Amino acid sequence: MKYLHKTNKIFTILGIGVSLTFWGAMIALPVLGLAQIIMCIIIFYHRKNLTKKTLKLFYAYVIATIGLAGTFKTLEVVKALDTLSLMFIWMFVSAGLAFFHLYVTYLINKDYEL
Template sequence: MKNLYTINSWAFIICVLISFTVYGAIIALPILGIIQIIISVKIGINFKHLPKSIKISSFIYLLSVVIALIVIKIIVLNQLLIFFIWSLMAIILAGFHLAITHFISKYNTTE
C-alpha cells in the first residue's frame, strides 16, 4: 500500500503532461484511468484496515466518478466541448484519487 502513492503520482504527472495536446489526452487519460482502477481495487481489498476518514474520501471519490459519468452522458453539446469537459473532470478526479493515495501512504507510515 505504501507504493501506491508513488505509482499514482508518477502516472498522474506523466499523463497530465501528455494531456496538454488533444491527441495526448485521448491516449493518456484512459491509461491513467486504468492505472487508478487497479490501484482502487488494491485499496478496496484492504478497505477494512483503513481509517474512517479515508473510507469517507473513497466513497466521495466513487460518488464523484459516477456523477461525472452521468453528467457527461447527459450533455449533448459540441463534441469538442464534451471532450474538454471530460478531460478536465478526468484530471480533477485523478487529482482527488492521488490525494486519497497520499492519505493512505501517510496512514501506513504512521502505523
C-alpha cells in the same frame, strides 16, 4: 498498499503532462483512468485498514467518478454539447478526479507510515 501513492503520482504526472497536448489526452487519460481503477480495487480490498477520513474520501471519489461518468455519458447521448466541448470539459474533470485520487492515495500512504 504503500507503493500506491508513488505509482499513482507517476501515472498522474505522466497522464496530465501528456494531456497538455490535446490529442495526447485521448490516449493518456484512459490509461490513467485504468490505472486508477486497478488501484481502487486494491484499496477496496484493503479498506478495513483505512482511517474513517480516508475511507470517506475514497468512497466520495468512487461515487463522484461513477456519477460524473454517467453524467457525461448522458450528455453524449442527448447531444447537449458538441463533441469537442464535451471532450474539453471531460479532460478538465478527469484531471480533477486524478488529483483527488492522488490525494486519497497520499492519505493512505500517510496512514501506513504511522
